[in-house]
Amino acid sequence: MLDKTEGYSTADGRQIGGVLMEMKNITLRFGGVVAIKDISFDIRQGEIRAIIGPNGAGKSSMLNVISGFYHPQEGEVWFKGYRRGPMKPYEVARLGIARTFQNIALFDGMSVLDNIMTGRLNRMKSGLLSQALWWGAAEREENENREQVEKIIDFLEIQNIRKTPVGRLPYGLKKRVELARALAAEPQILLLDEPMAGMNVEEKEDMSRFILDVNDEFGTTIALIEHDMGVVMDLSDRVVVMDYGRKIGDGNPDEVRRNQDVIDAYLGVAHD
Amino acid sequence: MLYREAGDFKTTYRDDGQTFPIRLDRWGYYVTLAVAFGIIPFVINDYWASAVFVPFLIYAIAALGLNILTGYAGQVSLGTGGFMAVGAYAVYKLMTAFPDISIVIHILLAGGITAMVGVLFGLPSLRIKGFYLAVATLAAQFFLVWLFNKVPWFYNYSASGQITAPERTILGQAVTGPASTASAKYLICLVFVFALAWIARNLTRGTLGRKWMAIRDMDIAAEIIGVNPLTAKLSAFAVSSFFIGIAGALLFAVYLGAAEVGEAFGINKSFLVLFMVIIGGLGSIFGSFAGAAFMVMMPVFLKNVLVGSLGWPTDLAAHIELMIVGALIVMFLIVEPHGLARLWSLTKEKLRLWPFPH
Numbered sequence: 001m002l003d004k005t006e007g008y009s010t011a012d013g014r015q016i017g018g019v020l021m022e023m024k025n026i027t028l029r030f031g032g033v034v035a036i037k038d039i040s041f042d043i044r045q046g047e048i049r050a051i052i053g054p055n056g057a058g059k060s061s062m063l064n065v066i067s068g069f070y071h072p073q074e075g076e077v078w079f080k081g082y083r084r085g086p087m088k089p090y091e092v093a094r095l096g097i098a099r100t101f102q103n104i105a106l107f108d109g110m111s112v113l114d115n116i117m118t119g120r121l122n123r124m125k126s127g128l129l130s131q132a133l134w135w136g137a138a139e140r141e142e143n144e145n146r147e148q149v150e151k152i153i154d155f156l157e158i159q160n161i162r163k164t165p166v167g168r169l170p171y172g173l174k175k176r177v178e179l180a181r182a183l184a185a186e187p188q189i190l191l192l193d194e195p196m197a198g199m200n201v202e203e204k205e206d207m208s209r210f211i212l213d214v215n216d217e218f219g220t221t222i223a224l225i226e227h228d229m230g231v232v233m234d235l236s237d238r239v240v241v242m243d244y245g246r247k248i249g250d251g252n253p254d255e256v257r258r259n260q261d262v263i264d265a266y267l268g269v270a271h272d
Numbered sequence: 273m274l275y276r277e278a279g280d281f282k283t284t285y286r287d288d289g290q291t292f293p294i295r296l297d298r299w300g301y302y303v304t305l306a307v308a309f310g311i312i313p314f315v316i317n318d319y320w321a322s323a324v325f326v327p328f329l330i331y332a333i334a335a336l337g338l339n340i341l342t343g344y345a346g347q348v349s350l351g352t353g354g355f356m357a358v359g360a361y362a363v364y365k366l367m368t369a370f371p372d373i374s375i376v377i378h379i380l381l382a383g384g385i386t387a388m389v390g391v392l393f394g395l396p397s398l399r400i401k402g403f404y405l406a407v408a409t410l411a412a413q414f415f416l417v418w419l420f421n422k423v424p425w426f427y428n429y430s431a432s433g434q435i436t437a438p439e440r441t442i443l444g445q446a447v448t449g450p451a452s453t454a455s456a457k458y459l460i461c462l463v464f465v466f467a468l469a470w471i472a473r474n475l476t477r478g479t480l481g482r483k484w485m486a487i488r489d490m491d492i493a494a495e496i497i498g499v500n501p502l503t504a505k506l507s508a509f510a511v512s513s514f515f516i517g518i519a520g521a522l523l524f525a526v527y528l529g530a531a532e533v534g535e536a537f538g539i540n541k542s543f544l545v546l547f548m549v550i551i552g553g554l555g556s557i558f559g560s561f562a563g564a565a566f567m568v569m570m571p572v573f574l575k576n577v578l579v580g581s582l583g584w585p586t587d588l589a590a591h592i593e594l595m596i597v598g599a600l601i602v603m604f605l606i607v608e609p610h611g612l613a614r615l616w617s618l619t620k621e622k623l624r625l626w627p628f629p630h
Contacts, residue, residue: 009406036391044551050459056574067496069496088495088500089316089492089495089496089497090496090497090498090499090500090501093495093496093497093498094495094498098496098497099496101493105483105490105492105496106489106490106493107486107488107489107490107493107494108483108489109488109489109555110482110485110486110492114343114485117482118483118486118494118499119497121482121486121497122482122497122498125477126422126478126479128480128507129475131475131478131479132471132474132475133471134477138478138479139286139473141479142285142289142479143284143285143289144477145291145530146285147285150285155590170435181497182497185497192289255313265613
């Protein structure tokens with residue numbers, strides 16, 4: 001077992017740091033239904049951490065706990081060495097945690113550029129008067145943040161759709177714009193809820209490449225949920241496996257692949 | 273070939289973010305301004321001022337206000353008439369209580385007071401959405417009209433229950449009261465429209481506008497990227513009510529001169545402004561103007577055609593006019609549900625390619 005502050009090296013030679021976020025004994029119930037039962041795991045600085053499991057295992061609930069949508073009845077969430085109290089989602093966002101959604105949650109009426117600019121809202125502080133007169137701080141801030149956003153647009157190769165309303169884009173591009181919006185916030189942890197759901201092979205390849213590049217170039221810590229086992233095993237440094245709200249496996253992809261509980265959960269097991 | 277953007281390169285983000293990125297649009301804007309400020313005030317007469325221009329300008333402000341709330345922030349409101357009444361009664365109380373202070377300050381303060389009332393009635397929006405919110409704002413409409421009717425302090429205990437605007441001047445020109453001239457009324461409304469439209473544009477293209485639109489398009493996602501729904505919604509109510517309050521103040525002080533609250537600011541007014549916004553185009557500054565123009569000018573135009581050209585009796589014409597306007601609204605919404613603003617932008621897209629569409 002690794003020490004909290006100690007890092008480790010990945011197979012491809014990247015250096016992973018200490019614990020950035022830690023979930024301790026999380027239990028989440030909806031009425032009588034137990035969605036998450038006593039789960040603990042950590043996310044380390046700079047790693048790609050996957051959460052996998054069959055349908056209804058509680059993966060998305062876990063992500064919603066991290067991003068502040070659900071408040072667990074038991075357990076603690078620690079972020080950067082501090083215990084996080086119950087927070088509203090927008091407060092969590094201000095801590096530096098950004099996410100994408102399983103069903104795309106973009107702002108359909110706005111252009112791609114505006115969508116991505118919303119990701120930087122927390123960095124824009126100009127007052128009402130300055131904004132109303134478009135003078136001083138408001139204009140300066142707009143242009144400075146636009147520059148950052150353009151870097152992300154270049155990075156994700158969506159320059160040509162900059163001014164297109166998001167509602168008109170095909171599915172794969174929408175997913176990419178959503179990633180761009182989350183990245184624009186320059187998050188410390190990026191949560192991706194099924195970033196490749198419903199994509200064809202090429203789109204999946206593109207998306208995988210972007211996820212790896214984001215991790216590599218910006219050093220962003222990534223936690224992702226994904227169904228495509230091939231993708232998960234290739235992308236992630238460590239994997240948490242959930243089934244029926246419990247954690248049944250945790251470790252690097254090879255360990256998880258050999259874990260008998262995981263094999264049973266995925267392939268089914270004969271009860272005799 | 274006339275209308276194109278090829279060769280019109282933007283080299284800074286500042287240029288790219290400007291309001292009229294296409295050269296021809298920019299010229300059109302300057303020409304419109306020049307005509308509005310430099311020519312119309314000198315040729316305007318009483319008929320044109322009271323039938324067309326002054327109501328158009330005032331309703332444009334109200335439509336801008338409602339568009340900020342409904343079009344940009346996605347909060348449906350049927351309380352526009354009530355909020356206009358707040359602006360009107362506020363300016364009336366201020367005018368009569370502080371006769372020495374400039375009317376411009378009174379109008380701005382009336383907007384501020386309406387903004388506060390708007391925030392108060394906007395509080396339910398934190399819990400309820402859509403139709404339910406519409407019903408809650410409808411309650412604001414009826415409550416405010418009732419309040420101004422029942423509490424004599426608001427109309428200074430006048431026997432008729434009406435409020436009447438005393439004469440006030442700007443730079444020696446009377447802008448309210450019976451002595452005011454057509455061009456003075458027109459100019460004060462125009463200055464307010466110009467300033468407020470500019471502010472509306474600035475607010476909607478910046479951080480605050482993005483917060484509003486984010487809440488409108490998907491409130492959950494907005495919250496997850498860090499928009500506080502409380503401040504976003506209440507700021508939309510505040511700014512929107514500020515605009516609507518100013519429109520109400522101008523409608524009473526400059527246009528009507530005297531008003532009775534149930535008649536001037538009833539539920540009909542709420543619907544009228546809502547129609548303007550829907551017909552003009554939700555979430556568009558241009559649409560607010562187009563909708564106001566349509567709803568103000570269409571009846572005038574029809575009246576002129578039916579009574580003036582065809583010689584129909586006035587009462588018959590008045591009824592037919594209502595039917596035609598109603599039918600036009602329905603037809604229009606079927607043809608283009610996104611309003612005049614969308615029609616205009618489609619035209620522009622076609623024009624960009626004209627005359628070689630392939």
